[in-house]
Amino acid sequence: MTDLPDRFEPLDPAMQPVVPVAGYPNTVRRNPARAPFRRVLTRTELTGPLDLSGKLRPGDDNLAVLAPGRMAQGQLIHVGGRVLDEDGRPVAGAIVELWQANAGGRYFHPIDQRDAPLDPDFVGNGRTRSDGEGRYGFFTIKPGAYPVPDSGRWWRPPHIHISVLGPGSLMRLVTQMYFPGDPLNGIDRILNSVPDVAARARCIAASVLPSEIEGDWLGYRHDLVLRGRHATPPL
Amino acid sequence: MKAHANAPLVPTAWATIGPFFPQTFFREGDNDLTRMAPDAPQTARGTPMWLTGRVLQEGGGPCVNAVLEAWQADSEGRFRHPRDPEWRLADPGFYGWGRAWTDAAGRFAFRTIIPGGYAEAGRPRAPHINLAIIGSGIMGRLATTVFLPGFVAEHAADPVLSTLPEALRPLLIAVEDGAGPDGARRYHLDLLLRGDAAEETPFFED
Ligand SMILES: [Fe+3]
Numbered sequence A: 001m002t003d004l005p006d007r008f009e010p011l012d013p014a015m016q017p018v019v020p021v022a023g024y025p026n027t028v029r030r031n032p033a034r035a036p037f038r039r040v041l042t043r044t045e046l047t048g049p050l051d052l053s054g055k056l057r058p059g060d061d062n063l064a065v066l067a068p069g070r071m072a073q074g075q076l077i078h079v080g081g082r083v084l085d086e087d088g089r090p091v092a093g094a095i096v097e098l099w100q101a102n103a104g105g106r107y108f109h110p111i112d113q114r115d116a117p118l119d120p121d122f123v124g125n126g127r128t129r130s131d132g133e134g135r136y137g138f139f140t141i142k143p144g145a146y147p148v149p150d151s152g153r154w155w156r157p158p159h160i161h162i163s164v165l166g167p168g169s170l171m172r173l174v175t176q177m178y179f180p181g182d183p184l185n186g187i188d189r190i191l192n193s194v195p196d197v198a199a200r201a202r203c204i205a206a207s208v209l210p211s212e213i214e215g216d217w218l219g220y221r222h223d224l225v226l227r228g229r230h231a232t233p234p235l
Numbered sequence B: 001m002k003a004h005a006n007a008p009l010v011p012t013a014w015a016t017i018g019p020f021f022p023q024t025f026f027r028e029g030d031n032d033l034t035r036m037a038p039d040a041p042q043t044a045r046g047t048p049m050w051l052t053g054r055v056l057q058e059g060g061g062p063c064v065n066a067v068l069e070a071w072q073a074d075s076e077g078r079f080r081h082p083r084d085p086e087w088r089l090a091d092p093g094f095y096g097w098g099r100a101w102t103d104a105a106g107r108f109a110f111r112t113i114i115p116g117g118y119a120e121a122g123r124p125r126a127p128h129i130n131l132a133i134i135g136s137g138i139m140g141r142l143a144t145t146v147f148l149p150g151f152v153a154e155h156a157a158d159p160v161l162s163t164l165p166e167a168l169r170p171l172l173i174a175v176e177d178g179a180g181p182d183g184a185r186r187y188h189l190d191l192l193l194r195g196d197a198a199e200e201t202p203f204f205e206d
Helices: A197-201 B152-157 B166-172
Strands: A065-067 A076-084 A095-099 A125-129 A135-141 A159-165 A172-178 A206-208 A218-221 B048-056 B067-072 B097-101 B107-113 B118-120 B123-125 B128-134 B142-147 B175-179 B185-188
Touching (some): A125 A135, B067 B107, B097 B107, B123 B152
Parallel strands (some): A076 A218, B048 B185
Antiparallel strands (some): A076 A135, A095 A125, A095 A159, A206 A218, B048 B107, B067 B128, B118 B123, B128 B142, B175 B185
16 A cells, blocks of 8 residues: 555657557547647546456456367467566556457457457457566467558557556556567557657567476566656656 | 665557457446445445446547546545545445446446545645546547536636636536436536547546
């Protein structure tokens, strides 16, 4: 309780995506034309539910096994890391939600009507909670790439969508995680909408050497940094 | 301020939720701020209300599959969070947070109680509900604040609402709209994500 953030620095625009994104009309239709207003941060803005697990129930961290004996198709992977604040301190008890396409690059979602195979043993979403050291992890399969309709031959690289809800309204993050070494990363319009090269690189997970991980899952490590306390000295 | 062992980190870059945010993430009661859990009773304190509206995109068409997250004070203006000096007095049966999503017509609904105002740094905050919108094509989150009608003096003094040019303030004040299915008062506000300067919903920097 004493560890809750007391300062929130504004997000650095160079580290955040720039809209519009070519071939993605909703980045025009759904983004305000007017710049956002700066407001004072009072309690409503700075607080938030301390424990969301009653509402967003965790306990669903294995996407690869739908039910006993029903295993998803694809490369079995483990994606894990830590939820941290800007000082590198662990954020315990954060809700982490994950969703992704199947190995063929298709989502189990009524809106995804692409002509690619559905896997009867893969739904592709889960929810967990970071532990006392801020660690989170999911067992899943590596998602496939998929083309964006009517976008002029833009393919999304394999990626995993991640949503994090920390203990405060401003400790909120929705992001996408990419896989190291994929040639589509360098030309992906969403990843490349982030101006800063290093910020983009931080959206790409790190491979975990097989010698560092147990079990038959290929490992990826991906830390998630929420806004929050910041070690920058005061004025 | 004491020095920290770890070098500061940069917050991870946001991205859109895309068109395929799982509908299975939503459960009955997620949009009800008055319950501690989906199967818990509604709080006995305060005046129940509904907040309904539509999320609209450029041209006025519906923004489907948008996700809205709401956060507000309890009926006495308190938060169950240590940053509130009276947090131990906060309504133990009121959750204060909820998640809703828009249907094919862009409509959303929250079940809650009329929030209390509070004073902070000598300035009174009018009763309000903070909303954050995420959706396909939104590359971060769009943060705004909904106020309720009838609090004229409180609105004039509110440090967030009075940040806005006067002509835009009505865009954040919901209108009373009859009663919800359970008879509770209903307030309605449409949120236009992009449009003419006179109509586009004001959003705030986070
Ligand atoms: Fe995707």
